[in-house]
Amino acid sequence: MEWGAVSSEGKEVSTILESGSQRTLSPYVTGTSVLGLKYKDGVIMAADMGGSYGSTLRYKSVERIKPIGKHTLLGASGEISDFQEILRYLDELIIYDHMWDDGNSLGPKEVHNYLNRVMYNRRNKFNPLWNSLVVGGVKNGQKYLGMVGMIGTHYEDNHVATGFGNHLARPIMRAEWREDLTFEEAVKILEKCLLVLLYRDRSAINKFQISKITEEGVTISEPYALKTFWGFSAFQNPTKGAEGSW
Amino acid sequence: MALRGDWVYENNGGTCVAIAGSDYCVVAADTRLSVGYSIYTRDYSKICKLCDSSPLFLLPSPLTASTIYQHQHNKQMSCPAMARLLSNTLYYKRFFPYYTFNILGGLDNEGKGCVYSYDAVGSYERVGYSCQGTGGALIMPVLDNQLKSPSPLLLPARDAVTPLSESEAVDLVKDVFASATERDIYTGDKLEIIVVNASGIRQEFLDLRKD
Numbered sequence: 185m186e187w188g189a190v191s192s193e194g195k196e197v198s199t200i201l202e203s204g205s206q207r208t209l210s211p212y213v214t215g216t217s218v219l220g221l222k223y224k225d226g227v228i229m230a231a232d233m234g235g236s237y238g239s240t241l242r243y244k245s246v247e248r249i250k251p252i253g254k255h256t257l258l259g260a261s262g263e264i265s266d267f268q269e270i271l272r273y274l275d276e277l278i279i280y281d282h283m284w285d286d287g288n289s290l291g292p293k294e295v296h297n298y299l300n301r302v303m304y305n306r307r308n309k310f311n312p313l314w315n316s317l318v319v320g321g322v323k324n325g326q327k328y329l330g331m332v333g334m335i336g337t338h339y340e341d342n343h344v345a346t347g348f349g350n351h352l353a354r355p356i357m358r359a360e361w362r363e364d365l366t367f368e369e370a371v372k373i374l375e376k377c378l379l380v381l382l383y384r385d386r387s388a389i390n391k392f393q394i395s396k397i398t399e400e401g402v403t404i405s406e407p408y409a410l411k412t413f414w415g416f417s418a419f420q421n422p423t424k425g426a427e428g429s430w
Numbered sequence: 431m432a433l434r435g436d437w438v439y440e441n442n443g444g445t446c447v448a449i450a451g452s453d454y455c456v457v458a459a460d461t462r463l464s465v466g467y468s469i470y471t472r473d474y475s476k477i478c479k480l481c482d483s484s485p486l487f488l489l490p491s492p493l494t495a496s497t498i499y500q501h502q503h504n505k506q507m508s509c510p511a512m513a514r515l516l517s518n519t520l521y522y523k524r525f526f527p528y529y530t531f532n533i534l535g536g537l538d539n540e541g542k543g544c545v546y547s548y549d550a551v552g553s554y555e556r557v558g559y560s561c562q563g564t565g566g567a568l569i570m571p572v573l574d575n576q577l578k579s580p581s582p583l584l585l586p587a588r589d590a591v592t593p594l595s596e597s598e599a600v601d602l603v604k605d606v607f608a609s610a611t612e613r614d615i616y617t618g619d620k621l622e623i624i625v626v627n628a629s630g631i632r633q634e635f636l637d638l639r640k641d
Contacts, residue, residue, distance in 0.1 A: 307438055331470075335440060339463055339471045350468050
């Protein structure tokens with residue numbers, strides 16, 4: 185019996201009852217945090233390019249930030265294959281909308297709304313898409329930045345981050361974010377956050393893409409690395425404060 | 431929810447209070463959205479206006495795990511009618527519930543304040559005041575103490591509306607939220623207060639502790 189399908193036959197239902205709480209899926213290849221920030225002219229987003237297979241770093245060139253239509257950027261953490269499926273859904277959505285040829289186009293708000301419904305619908309079928317998604321964009325001079333989680337939890341804010349990013353990067357962003365941030369300043373904040381994540385999130389890797397979206401369109405950077413410094417004394421002698429441990 | 435698995439729900443916290451007066455109703459909720467020890471956003475409105483809405487608008491949020499709080503006033507659909515509609519909406523999903531604890535506030539057909547309080551599966555009751563959510567247990571006894579609702583067992587039935595004036599009720603709401611914020615980690619950031627009376631709907635905000 186397909187997972188989550190609620191059968192009208194008592195026998196199958198009781199099998200589920202007896203098995204207790206079980207998950208429908210577990211993620212295989214995953215991406216870690218995505219960061220997003222509104223700035224003066226639009227929205228910028230950053231993510232590393234790692235694809236983890238459990239704790240193994242399996243893929244190192246995963247593009248986790250993609251443009252959707254003309255006005256939207258989508259960043260994903262979580263199951264990479266589910267992200268690719270979502271991109272297919274969105275491709276279909278954008279093309280179908282384009283075929284009306286009425287001069288209308290879907291903006292970030294519409295894309296976000298669509299994803300909210302898709303994510304929540306899938307959780308209702310007990311077959312979730314194992315992702316946290318960041319949606320950013322600009323349309324008609326209106327900046328937009330939002331997030332959707334695996335079970336459809338969604339919100340908007342001036343800065344968002346998924347996973348570890350919500351713990352480690354958002355405090356930095358809260359402290360440094362301003363409405364009138366220039367692009368250079370915004371990049372600087374994101375790189376600071378990425379560096380913290382690189383040091384403290386074991387599945388983060390030193391190969392990133394930063395992308396921006398403005399009224400003019402989308403720019404996604406070539407992959408690049410940040411300069412790291414491992415000379416901190418706490419890194420050099422990590423057990424100093426806990427002698428007697430291994 | 432052993433049948434379904436625990437991942438389908440997520441507790442996003444939040445607190446809501448509603449007080450009915452003789453000619454007004456106050457509905458208030460904080461704007462923090464959290465999960466576990468982390469905050470998603472400090473500015474998430476949990477109150478929505480239902481007056482000229484379709485039933486679909488009733489549960490606007492897919493955050494089944496979060497608490498959604500609602501209010502309405504007495505145009506189009508009356509508050510008691512909306513109350514039953516919300517009950518039915520919740521009970522419709524009796525075996526896969528919307529994990530939300532709602533309060534509906536507004537004015538009834540006579541222009542009197544009314545508050546309806548619900549559980550997750552649609553049991554509801556008209557009361558004079560109510561609070562729900564993560565800070566609910568901290569606030570309820572204070573409301574009981576300050577608003578002294580007559581027992582529902584009394585005959586003939588007494589009005590449950592509070593004797594407080596509108597501004598006194600708003601001040602009480604501000605106080606109980608400021609207090610709940612001190613002890614409940616899921617309550618804070620900002621308080622959104624909606625006052626419904628004969629002259630319409632008014633909204634105000636109050637900053638709460640952000641820690």
